[in-house]
Amino acid sequence: MKKSNRKSIQNVLYENPGPRMRARIRAATILSLFLLLLLLFFIVRQFLITGQLDARYWSFFLRPTTWRFLGMGLLGTVEAAALGGIVALVSGFFLMLARISRFGTLRFLSMIVTEFTRGIPTLLFIYFFFLVIPQFGIKMPPLWKIALPVAISASGIVAEVLRSGVNAVPKGQREAALSLGMLEHVVFIKIIFPQAIRFVIPALIAELVIVVKDTSFAYVVSFPDLMQNAKVLISNYDALLSVYLVVAVIYIVINYLLNRLSLFAASKMKIEA
Amino acid sequence: MPDEIRDEIPVIELENVEKYFGDLHVLDNINLRVKKGEVVVIIGPSGSGKSTLCRTVNRLETIDSGKIRIAGEEMPAEGKELARIRSEVGMVFQSFNLFAHKTILENVIMAPMSVKKTPKAQAVKEAMELLKRVGVESQASKVPAQLSGGQQQRVAIARALAMHPRAMLFDEPTSALDPEMINEVLDVIREVAEEGMTMLIVTHEMNFARQVADRIIFMDQGRILEESTPEAFFEAPKTERAREFLSKYSVSTSRLPRGAYESVEKHASGVLGMRISATPEA
Numbered sequence: 001m002k003k004s005n006r007k008s009i010q011n012v013l014y015e016n017p018g019p020r021m022r023a024r025i026r027a028a029t030i031l032s033l034f035l036l037l038l039l040l041f042f043i044v045r046q047f048l049i050t051g052q053l054d055a056r057y058w059s060f061f062l063r064p065t066t067w068r069f070l071g072m073g074l075l076g077t078v079e080a081a082a083l084g085g086i087v088a089l090v091s092g093f094f095l096m097l098a099r100i101s102r103f104g105t106l107r108f109l110s111m112i113v114t115e116f117t118r119g120i121p122t123l124l125f126i127y128f129f130f131l132v133i134p135q136f137g138i139k140m141p142p143l144w145k146i147a148l149p150v151a152i153s154a155s156g157i158v159a160e161v162l163r164s165g166v167n168a169v170p171k172g173q174r175e176a177a178l179s180l181g182m183l184e185h186v187v188f189i190k191i192i193f194p195q196a197i198r199f200v201i202p203a204l205i206a207e208l209v210i211v212v213k214d215t216s217f218a219y220v221v222s223f224p225d226l227m228q229n230a231k232v233l234i235s236n237y238d239a240l241l242s243v244y245l246v247v248a249v250i251y252i253v254i255n256y257l258l259n260r261l262s263l264f265a266a267s268k269m270k271i272e273a
Numbered sequence: 274m275p276d277e278i279r280d281e282i283p284v285i286e287l288e289n290v291e292k293y294f295g296d297l298h299v300l301d302n303i304n305l306r307v308k309k310g311e312v313v314v315i316i317g318p319s320g321s322g323k324s325t326l327c328r329t330v331n332r333l334e335t336i337d338s339g340k341i342r343i344a345g346e347e348m349p350a351e352g353k354e355l356a357r358i359r360s361e362v363g364m365v366f367q368s369f370n371l372f373a374h375k376t377i378l379e380n381v382i383m384a385p386m387s388v389k390k391t392p393k394a395q396a397v398k399e400a401m402e403l404l405k406r407v408g409v410e411s412q413a414s415k416v417p418a419q420l421s422g423g424q425q426q427r428v429a430i431a432r433a434l435a436m437h438p439r440a441m442l443f444d445e446p447t448s449a450l451d452p453e454m455i456n457e458v459l460d461v462i463r464e465v466a467e468e469g470m471t472m473l474i475v476t477h478e479m480n481f482a483r484q485v486a487d488r489i490i491f492m493d494q495g496r497i498l499e500e501s502t503p504e505a506f507f508e509a510p511k512t513e514r515a516r517e518f519l520s521k522y523s524v525s526t527s528r529l530p531r532g533a534y535e536s537v538e539k540h541a542s543g544v545l546g547m548r549i550s551a552t553p554e555a
Contacts, residue, residue, distance in 0.1 A: 172368050173370060176364070176372070176429075178356075178359060181356045181436065
C-alpha cells in the first residue's frame with residue numbers, strides 16, 4: 001500500500017517517464033550512490049585519522065550501566081515530552097476554542113496569546129521558568145520547569161493547527177446537524193471537532209515531534225533527560241562524538257515511531273473524501 | 274384543539290418576509306402558506322432567491338423582517354426553542370451533507386438519540402426500517418464516501434425522516450447528482466409525498482415538479498411572481514418572465530450536441546410537459 005501511495009504522488013507531480021528519462025534516472029541513481037559511498041569513506045577516514053574510532057570512545061557502550069543511564073535519560077525525555085505534549089494539546093484546544101468564539105474579546109485575547117507563544121523561542125520560556133518564576137517564590141519540580149515552557153511554546157501552533165482543521169470541515173456538516181435540531185455546542189462536539197481532528201493529525205504529530213526535540217533543553221533546568229545524561233557521559237568518558245551519535249540515533253527512533261503512529265492514526269480515522 | 278382547526282393552521286407560514294444581502298433584495302415581501310400534507314414546489318432561475326427562501330424556513334438563513342411560523346409557532350431567534358422547532362422540520366440539501374465520520378446507520382440514529390433521547394435499540398430499529406424504505410439498508414455499516422451520490426441523498430432523506438418531522442424542506446436535492454441517479458432520489462421523494470408529508474421543494478426538475486406538486490411557486494429576483502397549480506403554470510404561465518424561463522429549458526435542450534441528444538431527451542422527455550421541440554439542430 002505504501003508503495004502504491006508513493007507512486008501515486010509521483011504520478012501527481014510528474015508524467016510517466018519515457019525511455020530517455022528512465023535512463024537518466026538510472027544514471028542519477030548510480031552517481032548519487034557513488035557520491036554517498038565516497039562521503040561515507042571520507043567520514044570514516046576522518047574518524048580514523050582523528051582517532052574517533054578508538055576503543056576508548058566506544059568500549060563503555062558495552063557496559064550495562066551506560067545503557068541504564070541513557071535509559072533513565074530516555075525515560076526523562078519521554079516523561080517531559082508526554083507531559084509537555086498533553087499540556088500543549090489541552091491548552092492549544094482551549095486557545096482554539098477562544099479563537100473561534102462568538103465573543104470578540106476572547107478572540108482577540110486568544111490571538112494575542114497565540115502570536116505570543118508562537119513568536120518567542122522555546123529557550124526564552126525555559127529561562128523564564130528557570131530564572132524568573134523562582135523569584136516569585138514559586139517552587140516547581142524540574143520536570144515541570146521543562147515540560148511547561150515547551151508546552152506553552154507549542155500551544156499556539158497546536159491552536160492554529162486545530163483551527164485550520166475546524167475551518168476545513170465543510171459548512172454543510174454544521175447546517176445538516178443544526179437542521180436536525182442539535183444545539184450549537186453539540187454540533188461542535190459531535191460533528192465538527194471529530195472531523196477537524198482527523199484532518200490535522202499529521203500536523204499535530206509533527207508538532208509533537210518538535211515538543212520532543214524541545215525537551216532537549218532540559219539541561220538548562222538540570223532535569224535528567226536524554227540530552228542531560230548524554231552530557232554527563234561525555235564528561236565522564238571524554239567521548240563527545242560517539243555519545244552524541246548514539247543519542248542522535250535514539251532521538252531519530254523516537255520521532256520516527258511518532259511519525260509511524262501518526263500515519264497509523266490517520267489511516268484508522270481517515271475520512272474518505 | 275380539534276383536528277379540523279389544527280388542520281387549518283398552515284404547517285409552514287411566511288408573512289411579509291424580507292431579506293437583503295447588502296444591496297441585493299434576495300427576498301422581497303414573501304408570503305407563503307403550506308398546508309398540512311401539501312407539496313409546494315418552488316422553481317425559478319438561479320439567483321431568484323428560491324434556495325434562500327427554503328433555508329430561511331428553518332433559520333439557516335436569517336431574515337431582516339417578517340414572520341416565519343411552523344405549525345403556528347413563530348420561529349425563535351436562537352437557543353433550545355429554535356433547535357426544537359428545527360428538529361420538527363426535516364431538511365435535505367443539494368450536497369447531501371451526511372456526517373462524513375459516521376456510518377450510514379449512525380447518521381440516521383444520531384439525531385433521534387441525541388436530540389429526542391430515543392433509546393438506542395428503538396432508534397436503530399426505526400433507522401433500519403427507514404433505510405430499507407429508501408433502499409440502502411445493505412449499506413448501513415458503510416461510511417458515506419463509500420456510497421454513490423444517489424444513495425447518499427436517499428440516506429439523507431432517511432436521516433431527516435428519522436426525526437418524524439412535521440414538514441420536509443428539499444433544497445435542490447438532485448442538482449449535485451449524475452443524471453442516472455436523479456430518478457432514484459426523485460422516486461423516494463415522491464413516495465414520501467404520497468404518504469402525506471408536507472413538503473417545500475426547490476428543484477430544477479420540471480417533470481418531477483409537475484407530477485408531485487400540489488402548487489407551483491415561480492420566483493424571480495426575490496419575488497414570488499406566480500403561484501398556481503402545476504397544470505396552470507406549465508400550460509399557461511401568466512407572466513412573461515415565467516414563459517421566458519420555461520422556454521429557456523427547451524432552448525437549452527435543442528442546443529445539445531448530437532450525441533447527447535438521445536440520453537437528454539430520455540431524461541428531459543416531457544420536461545415542462547410543453548412545447549419542447551428537442552430536435553438537434555442539423
